[in-house]
Amino acid sequence: MFSKWTEKNDNPSAAQPARDDTTSEHTPRNPAAAASWSPDQFKVAPAEGKVRFHDLDLPDVVMQAIADLGFEYCTPIQAKTLVHTLEGKDLTGKAQTGTGKTAAFLISIITDLIDYPLEGRRKKGKPRALVVAPTRELVMQIANDAAGLVKYAQLKVLTVVGGMDYERQRRQLREQEVDILVATPGRLLDFNEKGDVDLSGVEVLVLDEADRMLSMGFIPDVRRIIRSTPHKKDRQTLLFSATFSYDILNLARMWTLDAEQVEIEPERVTADTVEQQVYLVSEEDKFNLLYNVVNQKHLERVMVFANRRDQTRRLCERLKRAGVAADMLSGEVTQKQRVKTLEAFRSGKIKVLVATDVAGRGIHVEGVSHVINYNLPEDPEDYVHRIGRTGRAGAEGVSFSFACETDAFMLPEIEALIGRKLECIHPEAALLKRPA
Structure with missing residues (x-):
């Protein structure tokens, strides 16, 4: 079985929460030790049907970081993409979250920057590699993964996202050299149009979750950003998407x-390790059901998904009033507060995290035992992303979905996507009691 890159990063000890200063500089912790290290010290036996990182002729500083993270064999998306991207070829990749695609493009970027260093002084705020992702959480997760991989390389990673200190980010761009810039489209475009970031030196451009950026209306911003980078014949472009719709393929042809085109179909749309159950309940009884499921089943680390920001806010407030340790993630929460909320959730201070789909993307927290769909999602693929927050790394998880008269019609589409019928039951009376 292939090792999953994201499994290691789910471990808080392996990837520390992103700092809220939006920038970090990564140099060897022990340069002497890094200089004396050899891939021979990282023993991985050849295995039939598997590609070792040893087989890819990666720089020693990258291999040492991979060894520290404990990864031995490439995931399918890594094996199929790296053979092309390490040669400098453009690529469009179809892969779901959790397949290791982030590490695939980061390894390629870091290798390129190490193999072709720039001489002399460099202009501040002029990145050599640019990664554009649709949400703040995904940007911070990518930056965390990059931090692990540049541990022994003298490369600087900077993040630019909305919802955080604007002037501080602006100052960092003006005062610091940056090798890898990871950004959301809106804030990046703002800084670019004001001259605070110079994209004319981008050697590698990565567009992650292109389908999500399309659905969120970011493509006009992305077009303007790309026009500020070198012509596509003068840069390497990697585009990743969970789906290959006509619009996505058309954008890929343009950019x-x-x-090369690589498609990794998931072995199963949803993991066998997640038990999925649907409660048939009226809209007015949903909160009672949520409260009693959390308390009577003694749930300790739960993600609850709602469809809109206002629903998320009201739901979180009601849980707090009922004495449940809860907090929320949505587009109206500042990035600094999001970082604090995620850390409180990881540490167990918060046992219920209420989130929208946009906020939930890119969140990888070890030990989420249950996912509750307070509302069934309007897009069936969001159902897959939601329940994928539990049952990770081979652990068992449980998903409860609340289906009422206004959203039960979504069930057939969800069942068609996941290729199975969902068990639908009526909650027992004890689960519908009003909280005291």
């Missing part, structure tokens, strides 16, 4: 040059 890439003779791109």
Whole structure:
């Protein structure tokens, strides 16, 4: 079985929460030790049907970071993409979250920057590699993964996102050299148009979750950003998407040059380790059901998904009033507060995290035992992303979905996507009691 890159990063000890200063500089912790290290010290036996990182001729400083993270064999998306991207080819990749695609493009970027260093002084705020992702959480997760991989390389990673200190980010761009810039489209475009960031030196451009950026209306911003980078014949472009719709493929043709196309179909749309159950309940009884499920089943680390920001806010407030340790993630929460909320959730201070789909993307927290769909999502693929927050790394998880008269019609589409019928039951009376 292939090792999963994201499994290691789910461990808080392996990837520390992103700092709220939006920038970090990564140099060897022990340069002497890094200089004396050899891939021979990282023993991985050849295995039939598997690709070792040893087989890819990666720089020693990258291999040492991979060894520290404990990864031995490439995931399918890593094996199929790295053989092309390490040669400098453009690529469009179809892969779901949790397949290791983040590490695939980061390893390629870091290798390129190490193999072709720039001489002399560099302009501040002029990145060599640019990664554009649709949400703040995903940007911070990518930056965390990058931090692990540049541990022994003298490369600087900077993040630019909305909802955080604008002037501080602006000052960092003006005062610091940056190798890898990870950004959301809106804030990046703002800084670019004001001259605070110079994208003319981008050697590698990565567009992650392109389908999500399309659905969120970011493509016009992305177009303007790309026009500020070198022509596609003068840069390497990697585009990743969970789906290959006509629109996505058309964008890929516009932005890439003779791109290799890689598709990784999930072995199963949803993991066998997640038990999925649907409660048939009226809208007015949903909160009672949520409260009693959390308390009577003694749930300790739960993610609850709602469809809109206002629903998330009201739900979180009601849980707090009922004495439940809860907090929320949505587009109206500042990034600094999000970082604090996620850390409180990881540490167990918060046992219920209420989130929207946009906020939930890119969140990887070890030990989420239950996911509760307070509302069934309007897009069936969001159902897959939601329940994927539990049952990770081979652990068992449980998903409860509340289906009422206004959203039960979504069940057939969800069942068609996941290829199975969902068990639908009526909650017992004890689960519908009003909280005291």
